[in-house]
Amino acid sequence: MRKITKFIFSIEITRLYMNQMLNTFLPTILLWSLAYFTLFIDVEIFSDRFIGTITTLLVQVSLLSSINDDLPKTSYFKFMDLWFLWYTTFIFAIILFHIILYSSSCDWLNRVLYNRR
Numbered sequence: 001m002r003k004i005t006k007f008i009f010s011i012e013i014t015r016l017y018m019n020q021m022l023n024t025f026l027p028t029i030l031l032w033s034l035a036y037f038t039l040f041i042d043v044e045i046f047s048d049r050f051i052g053t054i055t056t057l058l059v060q061v062s063l064l065s066s067i068n069d070d071l072p073k074t075s076y077f078k079f080m081d082l083w084f085l086w087y088t089t090f091i092f093a094i095i096l097f098h099i100i101l102y103s104s105s106c107d108w109l110n111r112v113l114y115n116r117r
């Protein structure tokens with residue numbers, strides 16, 4: 001009978017997920033909530049609403065570029081790209097909502113004050 005030598009080798013790989021939670025997911029959720037809360041500022045204060053939302057969008061984009069520098073370069077779409085795409089699109093939609101709301105309120109105000117049609 002032949003003796004067979006076996007060698008069992010195992011590697012345990014763990015992932016440190018708290019780094020992504022603290023450096024990516026938490027800041028994007030906080031920035032999104034800040035942009036969302038600008039919807040509750042009075043409509044007449046357009047500049048505060050608009051500048052607050054634009055600032056959150058710019059911070060979001062700079063956060064995306066700093067996060068992408070740390071991630072490995074791939075040719076395919078990563079989950080992190082999808083995450084940032086969703087929140088960037090949503091913040092951009094809030095900016096468009098502010099513009100549409102302000103322009104419609106200005107049209108309404110002109111009709112009321114100046115009796116224009």
